[in-house]
Amino acid sequence: MAKSFDIVKMLGEKKPYLAMILVQLAYAGMALFSKTAMAKGMNPFVFVAYRQAFATLALLPFALFLDRKSGDQLSYSLLWKIFLVSLFGITLSLNLYVYAINYVSATFGSASNNSVPVFTFVVAVGLGIERVSIRELSGILKIVGTVVSFSGAMVFAFVKGPQFSIVNLSEGKAMTMSNHGNYISSKEKWIQGCLLMLLSNVIWASWLVMQAPLVKMYPAKFRLTMLQCLFSCIQSTVWGMALQRDISSWKLTWDFNLLSVTYCGVVVTGLSYWLFLWAVESKGPLFTAAFTPLQLIFTAIFSAFLWNEMLHIGSICGSMLLIVGLYCVLWGKKKQVKMEDDKATMNETNV
Numbered sequence: 001m002a003k004s005f006d007i008v009k010m011l012g013e014k015k016p017y018l019a020m021i022l023v024q025l026a027y028a029g030m031a032l033f034s035k036t037a038m039a040k041g042m043n044p045f046v047f048v049a050y051r052q053a054f055a056t057l058a059l060l061p062f063a064l065f066l067d068r069k070s071g072d073q074l075s076y077s078l079l080w081k082i083f084l085v086s087l088f089g090i091t092l093s094l095n096l097y098v099y100a101i102n103y104v105s106a107t108f109g110s111a112s113n114n115s116v117p118v119f120t121f122v123v124a125v126g127l128g129i130e131r132v133s134i135r136e137l138s139g140i141l142k143i144v145g146t147v148v149s150f151s152g153a154m155v156f157a158f159v160k161g162p163q164f165s166i167v168n169l170s171e172g173k174a175m176t177m178s179n180h181g182n183y184i185s186s187k188e189k190w191i192q193g194c195l196l197m198l199l200s201n202v203i204w205a206s207w208l209v210m211q212a213p214l215v216k217m218y219p220a221k222f223r224l225t226m227l228q229c230l231f232s233c234i235q236s237t238v239w240g241m242a243l244q245r246d247i248s249s250w251k252l253t254w255d256f257n258l259l260s261v262t263y264c265g266v267v268v269t270g271l272s273y274w275l276f277l278w279a280v281e282s283k284g285p286l287f288t289a290a291f292t293p294l295q296l297i298f299t300a301i302f303s304a305f306l307w308n309e310m311l312h313i314g315s316i317c318g319s320m321l322l323i324v325g326l327y328c329v330l331w332g333k334k335k336q337v338k339m340e341d342d343k344a345t346m347n348e349t350n351v
Helices: 002-039 044-065 076-100 106-126 137-160 187-217 222-242 255-283 283-289 293-307 313-350
Strands: 162-166 310-312
Touching: 002 044, 002 106, 002 255, 002 283, 002 293, 044 076, 044 187, 044 222, 044 255, 044 293, 076 187, 076 222, 106 137, 106 187, 106 313, 137 187, 137 310, 137 313, 187 222, 222 255, 255 283, 310 313
Parallel strands: none
Antiparallel strands: 162 310
16 A cells, blocks of 8 residues: 555656656647648648637637636737737747748757747847846856857758668658658758748747736736737738638648647647646746757657658757757756855845
8 A cells, every 4th residue: 555655656746747748749749740731731821820729729718717716807908918929929930830840850840949948048138037147157058058059050950961760661661751742852941941940939939038027917827828829810810811812721621631730739739838837837947948858859759750751960960969058058047046046045044
């Protein structure tokens, strides 16, 4: 009986770890599903519109029931701010992402996400929200991590080198993307896709920074996120209809495209957001950011087995630099938080 209690207790302690592994698995699936849907001919802007529609529906129950006791009022000015943040942070970022995924591999899409915490730090410093000092070790680590992470992204995008496959599949068994669409892009398209993907991450990082003041103005987190997804759905639909007027492109049937938008909307935005929020509240933001590289590992493995994706030495080196840069920034942030806590403790002791 005691042994069984210990197992339950151990599982309880591991819940945040399991939650973040599931979140990174979900995001790896997002890169794979998005890439495959685009390769199968789904219009990227139609994809985003439907994804946000499913995301809104997934978050609606949480907004209605978990935030039902919230007495926060929505003013017209606050609604306008939420609309603009949604337009810049979600709609623009997601549309750039799905457009870029046409020209890069799903593995690069996941690898580039390691730069989001670093870009978030850079944006926060630029806006004066985050401080950095070259006289402190924490500040040096953040600066070094930013440079290393950015260098990794550039190496991944521009350096190729010899290629190899993680698994050796026969041509008959390998589901190459040549059967799926144009998987191997020209060098120009690859570079364009990489730069657009990084721009998407910069915009997403800016959106993350914008959430702090928004949450202060409207603390109902689920309702706030649902509203942003709703606005993004409307904006993406208008944008998509302006660029894709063929009604047949908007028809969803019981096929892979429907599965893709449902997965990205319900699992990634709905379930993963809840798990991510719970992990942040349990262990803090540094804990959750530390799991980001798992997404790259999961995507690379899945891509290798599903599509026999070929990796380049430049991709491996770029990924390693991205991960090293990420952990340097996280290490610097951890040291800064510890130093601030120690100062606060000393001040309380002196008082």
